[in-house]
Amino acid sequence: MKKLINKHTLSLATNAAMPVIGMVVVSLMAHNLSKAEFGNYIFFLLTFTLADTFRTGFVQTSLIKFYAGVGKRRALNIGGSAWYVGFIITFMFLLVDLLLYIFYSGSNSDVIITIKWFGIIYISTLPSAIALWILQAEERFDKLLILQIINQGVFLVCILSLILLKEISFNTAIYSYFFTNVVTSLITIFNGWSKIRSIKHKSREGMKQLANFGKFSVGTSISSYLLRSSDTFIIKLMFPTEMVAVYYIPQRLMEIFEIPMRAGVSTGMPELSAAVNRGNDAEVAAIMKKYAGMLTVALLPVAIGAFILGGLVIDLLFGAKYHDTEALNIFRIFMCYVMLMPIDRFFGITLDIINKPHLNMIKVFLMLGVNVVGDFIGIAVFHNLYGIAITSIFTFFTGAIFGYWALQKHLKFTITDIFSLGYSQLKQVVVNLSRKNNDIA
Incomplete structure (x- = not known):
C-alpha cells in the first residue's frame, strides 16, 4: 500500500x-x-x-x-x-x-x-x-x-x-x-x-506487433481529440464567436478532474499491462476496478464542491464579465457526468491492454457520433449552449455502457464491484496517510 x-x-x-x-x-x-x-x-x-x-x-x-x-x-x-x-x-x-x-x-x-x-x-x-x-x-x-x-x-x-x-x-x-x-x-x-x-x-516481429496494435489505438487517439474539439467547432459554426470563449471556460475548468485521472492512468496502465502479460485475468479486472472505483469515489465530493463554488471560481480566474453568462450553468451540467469519466476512461484503457483496441476505437467513434448528432439536436431544441452541454451527459453514458458491454465478454466484474472496491481502497489509502502523518508528528 x-x-x-x-x-x-x-x-x-x-x-x-x-x-x-x-x-x-x-x-x-x-x-x-x-x-x-x-x-x-x-x-x-x-x-x-x-x-x-x-x-x-x-x-x-x-x-x-x-x-x-x-x-x-x-x-x-x-x-x-x-x-x-x-x-x-x-x-x-x-x-x-x-x-x-x-x-x-x-x-x-x-x-x-x-x-x-x-x-x-x-x-x-x-x-x-x-x-x-x-x-x-x-x-x-x-x-x-x-x-x-x-x-x-x-x-x-x-x-x-x-x-x-x-x-x-x-x-x-x-x-x-x-x-x-x-x-x-x-x-x-x-x-x-x-x-x-x-x-x-x-525486430521485424516487434515492429509488426506495435503497428498492428497501434493502427487501432491511433484511431482512438485521433477520435478522442476530435471528441474534445467537436463542441468548439460546432459552436463556432452555429453561434457568435464570443460564445466559444463562454463554453471554453467550463471546459478549461474540467482540468481539475483530468489531472487525477491522468495520474491514475499513468500508474494503472503499466500494472494492467504486467497483469495481462502474466495471463492473470482476475488481476486485470481487480486493477481496473480499483483505479476506476477509487477515482470515481474521490472525485464525487470534488464535483459537489465545484457545483456549489463554480461561480466563485469562474469570477476569480476569468473575471466578473463571465458572471452572467451560461458558463456557470454549463459547468454545473458537466458535474452531472463527472462520475462517469473515470469508469469510461478505464474501460477504454483496459480494452486496449487486453488486446481489444478495435473495440475501444469503436467506443470512441460511437461517442463522437452521439456527441455531434446530439449537439445539433440540442441546438435545435434549446437554441443555446445548454443543448450542447447536456449532450455531453449522453456521450459519456454511451461510452460507459458500450465499454461495460465489451469488457463483460472478457472479464468478470460488475458496476457494484467498482464502487465497493474503489471505496475500500480509497479508505485504506486515507488511513495509511493518516498513520504516516501521525508518525511524522
Missing part, C-alpha cells in the same frame, strides 16, 4: 506539473503577444498537437502494453522496435511538411514559419516522447516528474527572458519551443532514459 501511495503521489505531481506551468506560460504569452501573433502561436500548437497525437496514439499504448512486466531482452526488443516505428511516423510527417514548404504559394509569413519549423521541431521531440513512454512503462514517475519540469521549466524561462528583453514575438516563441525540446531530448539521451541504444535490438 505504501508503494501504491508513493506511485500515486508522484504520478499526480507529474500530471499536475505540465498543465499548471503550461497555464502560466500561455497566460504570459497572451498578455505579451498581439492577438494576431498569439493566434498564430495557438494555430501552430494545435497543428503540432494533432501530429503529435497521431504519433503518441500509434506508439505509446502499444509500447507500454508489450514493454511493462517483461524480461530485459524482450524490453530491449520492444524499445528498439518502438524507436523504428517512431522514426517511420516522424519521417512521414517530415515528408508532408517538406512538400508543403516547397509547393505552398501563399504569402502569409506566419504560415510559412509554421511550415518551416514544424518538421524540425517534430523530429526534435521524438527522443523525449519515447523516453516519456518508456519511463511510464517502467513506472519511474520520479524521472517522469523531473522530465516534465525540465521541459516546461526551460520553456517558461525562455519566454520570461524574451519578455524581459522585449523580444517576445511569434517567431521567438517558436525558436524557444524548438530550443526547449532539443534540450529535453538531449537530456533523455545522455541519461539513458530514451533507451536509444535499444535500436540495435529491434
Whole structure:
C-alpha cells in the first residue's frame, strides 16, 4: 500500500506539473503577444498537437502494453522496435511538411514559419516522447516528474527572458519551443532514459506487433481529440464567436478532474499491462476496478464542491464579465457526468491492454457520433449552449455502457464491484496517510 501511495503521489505531481506551468506560460504569452501573433502561436500548437497525437496514439499504448512486466531482452526488443516505428511516423510527417514548404504559394509569413519549423521541431521531440513512454512503462514517475519540469521549466524561462528583453514575438516563441525540446531530448539521451541504444535490438516481429496494435489505438487517439474539439467547432459554426470563449471556460475548468485521472492512468496502465502479460485475468479486472472505483469515489465530493463554488471560481480566474453568462450553468451540467469519466476512461484503457483496441476505437467513434448528432439536436431544441452541454451527459453514458458491454465478454466484474472496491481502497489509502502523518508528528 505504501508503494501504491508513493506511485500515486508522484504520478499526480507529474500530471499536475505540465498543465499548471503550461497555464502560466500561455497566460504570459497572451498578455505579451498581439492577438494576431498569439493566434498564430495557438494555430501552430494545435497543428503540432494533432501530429503529435497521431504519433503518441500509434506508439505509446502499444509500447507500454508489450514493454511493462517483461524480461530485459524482450524490453530491449520492444524499445528498439518502438524507436523504428517512431522514426517511420516522424519521417512521414517530415515528408508532408517538406512538400508543403516547397509547393505552398501563399504569402502569409506566419504560415510559412509554421511550415518551416514544424518538421524540425517534430523530429526534435521524438527522443523525449519515447523516453516519456518508456519511463511510464517502467513506472519511474520520479524521472517522469523531473522530465516534465525540465521541459516546461526551460520553456517558461525562455519566454520570461524574451519578455524581459522585449523580444517576445511569434517567431521567438517558436525558436524557444524548438530550443526547449532539443534540450529535453538531449537530456533523455545522455541519461539513458530514451533507451536509444535499444535500436540495435529491434525486430521485424516487434515492429509488426506495435503497428498492428497501434493502427487501432491511433484511431482512438485521433477520435478522442476530435471528441474534445467537436463542441468548439460546432459552436463556432452555429453561434457568435464570443460564445466559444463562454463554453471554453467550463471546459478549461474540467482540468481539475483530468489531472487525477491522468495520474491514475499513468500508474494503472503499466500494472494492467504486467497483469495481462502474466495471463492473470482476475488481476486485470481487480486493477481496473480499483483505479476506476477509487477515482470515481474521490472525485464525487470534488464535483459537489465545484457545483456549489463554480461561480466563485469562474469570477476569480476569468473575471466578473463571465458572471452572467451560461458558463456557470454549463459547468454545473458537466458535474452531472463527472462520475462517469473515470469508469469510461478505464474501460477504454483496459480494452486496449487486453488486446481489444478495435473495440475501444469503436467506443470512441460511437461517442463522437452521439456527441455531434446530439449537439445539433440540442441546438435545435434549446437554441443555446445548454443543448450542447447536456449532450455531453449522453456521450459519456454511451461510452460507459458500450465499454461495460465489451469488457463483460472478457472479464468478470460488475458496476457494484467498482464502487465497493474503489471505496475500500480509497479508505485504506486515507488511513495509511493518516498513520504516516501521525508518525511524522
